[in-house]
Amino acid sequence: MSYAGGFLQGSQGGSQGSPGSKRSGPSALRPVTIHQISTAQQAHPEAEFYLDGQELKEITFVACVRNMSRGTTNIGYLVEDGTGQIDARQWVDNAGEENEQSNEIEVNTYIRVLGSIKTFSGKRSVNCTRVRVIEDMNEINFHLVEAAYVSMYHQKGGLPGAAGGGRADHSHIQAPYAADAANPYAAAGGGGGGGNQYSDLPVVQRRIMEFIAQEVASGESDDGVNVGAIHRGAGGNTSLDKVKMELETLIGDGHLYQTIDDDHVLPTN
Amino acid sequence: MERPTPRVNSARLQDHIGKTVRLIGKVISLEGESALLETSDSGQVTVKLSRTSNFADVYVEVIGRVSEDLSITELASINMGDKIDMDLVEKTVELTHRHPDIFPSSE
Numbered sequence: 001m002s003y004a005g006g007f008l009q010g011s012q013g014g015s016q017g018s019p020g021s022k023r024s025g026p027s028a029l030r031p032v033t034i035h036q037i038s039t040a041q042q043a044h045p046e047a048e049f050y051l052d053g054q055e056l057k058e059i060t061f062v063a064c065v066r067n068m069s070r071g072t073t074n075i076g077y078l079v080e081d082g083t084g085q086i087d088a089r090q091w092v093d094n095a096g097e098e099n100e101q102s103n104e105i106e107v108n109t110y111i112r113v114l115g116s117i118k119t120f121s122g123k124r125s126v127n128c129t130r131v132r133v134i135e136d137m138n139e140i141n142f143h144l145v146e147a148a149y150v151s152m153y154h155q156k157g158g159l160p161g162a163a164g165g166g167r168a169d170h171s172h173i174q175a176p177y178a179a180d181a182a183n184p185y186a187a188a189g190g191g192g193g194g195g196n197q198y199s200d201l202p203v204v205q206r207r208i209m210e211f212i213a214q215e216v217a218s219g220e221s222d223d224g225v226n227v228g229a230i231h232r233g234a235g236g237n238t239s240l241d242k243v244k245m246e247l248e249t250l251i252g253d254g255h256l257y258q259t260i261d262d263d264h265v266l267p268t269n
Numbered sequence: 270m271e272r273p274t275p276r277v278n279s280a281r282l283q284d285h286i287g288k289t290v291r292l293i294g295k296v297i298s299l300e301g302e303s304a305l306l307e308t309s310d311s312g313q314v315t316v317k318l319s320r321t322s323n324f325a326d327v328y329v330e331v332i333g334r335v336s337e338d339l340s341i342t343e344l345a346s347i348n349m350g351d352k353i354d355m356d357l358v359e360k361t362v363e364l365t366h367r368h369p370d371i372f373p374s375s376e
């Protein structure tokens with residue numbers, strides 16, 4: 001579920017700032033409900049949208065299509081997610097593959113939308129950059145949990161090490177994010193400033209990242225930490241192949257990069 | 270559907286009498302004009318079907334109005350396939366009611 005971390009840029013840069021003052025980058029993709037789109041704050045009609053003190057630029061949501069109109073240059077959707085409804089517009093280029101995607105979309109199907117908020121004569125709508133049909137229906141509920149998680153994150157800070165009162169309220173939503181039944185709080189004890197920045201990772205990946213951070217801190221791994229050493233130091237009962245797989249995931253997610261060869265890695269932060 | 274439709278389980282129906290809700294359930298039986306659903310909190314709810322109703326899958330999401338007798342009169346519904354994680358549904362229902370700023374109630 002490390003994919004979820006991608007929405008929270010602060011979680012990767014966490015070592016630089018205090019947990020309470022994390023800011024998402026300007027291009028962070030934010031999962032929201034339609035109600036949040038409708039209630040996002042805007043200083044004046046041309047201004048940026050803000051939600052929980054964060055600028056809303058790229059957004060994503062899951063909603064049900066209630067009406068559709070196909071034009072020659074765009075497709076209009078009226079979408080609704082149980083929290084509100086909003087118009088969404090997707091511009092189509094005739095040769096593009098977008099057409100194939102949106103051909104599957106019908107009224108009364110759930111879709112995942114990526115886009116940005118627009119205002120036209122006082123009415124908010126969504127300009128879609130990407131639209132696809134939901135195939136695994138659990139994604140609908142996943143999205144709702146994720147939207148709540150990210151809001152809580154911005155309102156109360158990240159999970160471990162967050163300012164005081166946030167914790168109790170987070171505890172009930174941790175489960176979907178800890179697929180390996182790991183407790184995100186388990187990492188909270190040690191490490192001071194940088195010790196909790198990997199808490200949103202699955203348990204094996206977190207162990208790997210913590211081990212690598214430790215090695216780097218010891219100052220003997222300037223050329224990168226060896227994969228074998230990671231396996232011995234952080235692998236536990238995990239096989240070498242599995243450790244390599246996890247490393248690939250961490251590299252793919254931007255936590256690590258390869259240094260002198262494929263068998264040596266360093267953290268990106 | 271301009272108004273919000275809160276996500277509910279069987280226990281929360283009594284807080285929403287006369288209101289429109291949405292509920293994911295497993296179809297237990299389907300006869301004539303009504304269906305019986307098992308909800309995410311392992312309760313049961315009777316759904317009075319609309320004429321255009323099309324329950325085809327194991328799981329369905331019903332949008333409908335809650336009657337005094339805690340049955341639901343279907344307004345619309347969507348087939349949800351056969352792989353719904355009902356624990357996730359139940360947790361989501363409870364989560365949404367704890368955060369009205371993100372998931373508003375019906376009025």
